[in-house]
Every structure is written in C-alpha cells, then in structure tokens.
Amino acid sequence: MQITISWLRANFQTFNRRYFDGGLPEPRYHIGRSRTRLGSLSFKRKRTWRKVVNYDYTLGMSNYYDQNEHQFQSVLLHEMIHYSIAYTGIRDSSPHGIVFRGIMDRLNRDGWDIHVTTSTRDLGKAATANTSSTARNRKQHLVLAIEMHDGHHFLSAVNPRFARELNNRLRSINEVSHFCWFVTEDPWFDNMPRVRSLRGRRVDTVTYQEKTHAMTPFSI
Numbered sequence: 363m364q365i366t367i368s369w370l371r372a373n374f375q376t377f378n379r380r381y382f383d384g385g386l387p388e389p390r391y392h393i394g395r396s397r398t399r400l401g402s403l404s405f406k407r408k409r410t411w412r413k414v415v416n417y418d419y420t421l422g423m424s425n426y427y428d429q430n431e432h433q434f435q436s437v438l439l440h441e442m443i444h445y446s447i448a449y450t451g452i453r454d455s456s457p458h459g460i461v462f463r464g465i466m467d468r469l470n471r472d473g474w475d476i477h478v479t480t481s482t483r484d485l486g487k488a489a490t491a492n493t494s495s496t497a498r499n500r501k502q503h504l505v506l507a508i509e510m511h512d513g514h515h516f517l518s519a520v521n522p523r524f525a526r527e528l529n530n531r532l533r534s535i536n537e538v539s540h541f542c543w544f545v546t547e548d549p550w551f552d553n554m555p556r557v558r559s560l561r562g563r564r565v566d567t568v569t570y571q572e573k574t575h576a577m578t579p580f581s582i
Contacts, residue, residue, distance in 0.1 A: 364425045364488055365434050367391050367576045373438055374421065381439070381469060382446055389419035389445065392578045396424040400480055401441040405448060416448050420579060427485035436475045440466070443476070503551040507574050508532070508562065509540040515570035518562035519554040528560060529582040535560075544577035 370391045378386050389403075396402075402422040408415050421441055423434070443465045447454055454461040458478040466476045504525060506518040520528060525543070532541050550573070554563060565573070 363429065363431060363434070365393060365423060367393060369434075370421070370423060370438070371575070373435060374442070377435075377439060377442055382442065386442065386445055386449060387419070388575070389421045390575050390577070390579060392420055392422035393425055394422060394578075395426045396422075397426050397482070400424050400427070400429075400482070401437040403441045403444045403448070413451075416451075418579070419445060419449070421445065425488060427482060428488040429485065432475065436477075437480070439469055439474055440476050443469075501547065501549075501552055503546050503548070503554075503556075504580065505544040505546055505551060505573075505577060506562065507542050507544060507570065508538055509570075510537055511539045512537070513567075515565050515567060516562035517551075517565055517570065517573060518557050518560075519551045521556040521558050524558040525582050531560065542574070543580040543582055544574065545580045546573075546577040548573070548576065 370393065371388070374386075374388065374391075378384055400423065404420045404422070405416045406418040408417065421438075423437060423441070429437075443462055444457075446452075446465070447461055452461055463478070466478070470476055503519045504522050506516075506520050506525075506528065508516040508518070510516070529543070532538055
C-alpha cells in the first residue's frame with residue numbers, strides 16, 4: 363500500500379490520543395520517496411536565556427517501499443516517540459537510548475513492531491504511478507504562505523528567481539504577522555501563475571492550514 367497525508371494525519375491523531383495523552387501538537391507532514399529512511403522527524407531550535415527550545419516540527423515518511431498498514435503505522439510510532447522526547451525536552455542517553463527503548467517496548471507490548479533500525483533489504487519497491495507520465499510531468503512549486511494581522515491568509519506560487527527579493531521585502535511589511543516558504547508537487551498550485559511580486563490567492567483558514575501542513579518547509 364501507499365500512504366497519503368490524510369492517512370498520516372488521521373493515524374497521528376489516533377496514536378497521539380492513545381499513547382501520548384493528546385500532548386503532541388500537530389506537526390507538518392511530508393511524504394517522500396527516500397530509499398534509506400522510512401521515517402523522519404525534523405525541527406528547528408532556538409536558544410532563550412534559560413534553555414534551548416525546539417519548535418516547527420515536521421514528520422516525514424517514505425512511500426518508496428511497499429509496506430502494509432501495520433508496518434507504516436509502526437514506522438509512524440517510531441517517529442512519534444522521537445517527537446515526544448524532543449517536545450517534552452527529556453534527555454535520553456542517545457538518539458535511541460534508554461528513554462526511547464522504554465517507550466518502544468511499551469508500545470510493542472500493545473502489538474506494534476517498532477525497531478531501533480529497520481532493514482529495507484526485504485522490502486520491495488512500491489508499484490506506484492511514480493514512473494507514469496503523470497508523475498513525470500508533476501510540477502514542483504515554490505510556495506509562499508502569508509498570514510496577516512487582520513486574519514487573512516494568502517498562498518502564492520513564486521518564481522524562484524524572485525524569492526530572495528520577496529523574502530527580504532516581507533520582513534519590513536508591518537501588516538504581515540507571519541510568512542513561510544514551502545515546496546510541493548500539489549496540483550492545486552498548477553494553474554497559479556509563478557509570481558514575481560507580492561501577489562497571492564486569498565484562502566480561508568481551513569484551506570491554509572491544510573495546504574501548509576501538507577507541504578515541505580523550505581528556507582530562503
């Protein structure tokens with residue numbers, strides 16, 4: 363089988379309630395085609411005068427291999443353990459140390475198949491449309507997401523040559539409360555012009571959150 367962002371979000375929410383007391387904020391989601399990593403967790407760090415704070419989490423999974431649902435769910439739980447440790451600030455003895463293994467063993471007693479490392483040797487490549495003409499013709503978009511102080515939200519497909527210029531201009535616009543960049547192959551953006559100026563499509567909050575959660579963060 364192959365997973366989707368909707369599958370990833372639904373299973374994250376279920377496992378968050380069941381195993382983590384609903385305490386993990388919903389991250390961004392990303393599905394890729396990595397051959398070497400079945401799952402990943404990335405985040406940013408900032409140092410305050412008291413401590414280092416982790417934020418802006420992205421949970422990723424690979425669709426490169428053909429796995430059944432139980433295998434995909436076990437990979438997801440592996441990354442959620444990492445997320446829980448990073449979010450709560452617990453110090454572990456190593457990336458897969460005592461704390462990680464303790465949570466892993468507890469979840470495996472509930473029927474899961476979580477491992478510290480998983481060999482891909484026995485996994486077959488997924489028979490997907492990746493090699494079809496549809497997949498080969500997918501466009502990759504550089505997307506600018508803007509939140510305004512008045513509550514409005516905008517999404518733009520940007521010409522990459524003008525991204526740095528727009529990024530610098532946005533820093534000085536007081537009406538903008540937050541902006542961020544993403545890359546995506548979502549066909550929703552196919553018919554949008556690749557803008558060179560600060561123009562975009564105004565969207566409602568639900569659409570904005572759905573699209574930004576499904577895209578891959580990008581740094582300018």
